[in-house]
Amino acid sequence: DSGVTQTPKHLITATGQRVTLRCSPRSGDLSVYWYQQSLDQGLQFLIQYYNGEERAKGNILERFSAQQFPDLHSELNLSSLELGDSALYFCASSSPKGGTNEKLFFGSGTQLSVL
Amino acid sequence: AQKITQTQPGMFVQEKEAVTLDCTYDTSDPSYGLFWYKQPSSGEMIFLIYQGSYDQQNATEGRYSLNFQKARKSANLVISASQLGDSAMYFCAMRDMRGYTGNQFYFGTGTSLTVIP
Numbered sequence: 022d023s024g025v026t027q028t029p030k031h032l033i034t035a036t037g038q039r040v041t042l043r044c045s046p047r048s049g050d051l052s053v054y055w056y057q058q059s060l061d062q063g064l065q066f067l068i069q070y071y072n073g074e075e076r077a078k079g080n081i082l083e084r085f086s087a088q089q090f091p092d093l094h095s096e097l098n099l100s101s102l103e104l105g106d107s108a109l110y111f112c113a114s115s116s117p118k119g120g121t122n123e124k125l126f127f128g129s130g131t132q133l134s135v136l
Numbered sequence: 137a138q139k140i141t142q143t144q145p146g147m148f149v150q151e152k153e154a155v156t157l158d159c160t161y162d163t164s165d166p167s168y169g170l171f172w173y174k175q176p177s178s179g180e181m182i183f184l185i186y187q188g189s190y191d192q193q194n195a196t197e198g199r200y201s202l203n204f205q206k207a208r209k210s211a212n213l214v215i216s217a218s219q220l221g222d223s224a225m226y227f228c229a230m231r232d233m234r235g236y237t238g239n240q241f242y243f244g245t246g247t248s249l250t251v252i253p
Binding site: 128 | 158181188232245
């Protein structure tokens with residue numbers, strides 16, 4: 022168990038809908054990362070938050086947004102869903118200490134199916 | 137440009153044999169970290185091993201070792217005495233030092249390892 026909690030584990034929805042994925046980082050971790058894993062794109066970095074502030078942005082669509090709350094949990098909002106958004110969405114957390122050995126600890130992922 | 141390259145989409149190994157999964161990386165930063173993660177069929181991503189760019193010795197964690205060749209920019213994962221439970225996807229990743237602004241982990245496309253009884 023990595024200590025990172027993601028809910029829900031599975032989500033089935035229709036095109037055009039909006040969903041929210043939730044992540045609770047490991048106790049003490051200030052950084053939260055979101056990744057999308059699809060069969061044809063591999064593991065794609067979406068966005069990173071550090072202590073409530075956006076720190077880095079990757080290949081995140083404008084239809085997607087995220088935030089990190091004061092209690093450090095994070096939510097990823099996906100709207101106007103398309104079939105191509107079907108993927109496994111991972112949250113990961115870490116405790117940046119200024120070194121290269123900052124490990125990412127992953128949650129078990131949310132499998133999103135858009136029908 | 138690809139930061140992490142894993143050229144083996146799929147690998148097979150006989151149980152109890154050793155196997156090497158290849159990984160090459162690209163960075164101009166002198167300070168970086170290299171990681172390997174395992175993703176079994178259940179889906180979770182499990183951290184296996186870490187190697188820092190300034191580490192003099194190759195990292196080892198139980199049956200896992202990282203063959204770090206800095207000049208060749210390669211960070212191959214060696215799994216000794218393969219077990220059936222080692223069947224999984226394996227991802228190589230790198231973190232370079234951009235400080236706390238724009239930090240990213242770069243992941244390869246993964247290698248699917250199948251251990252044959």
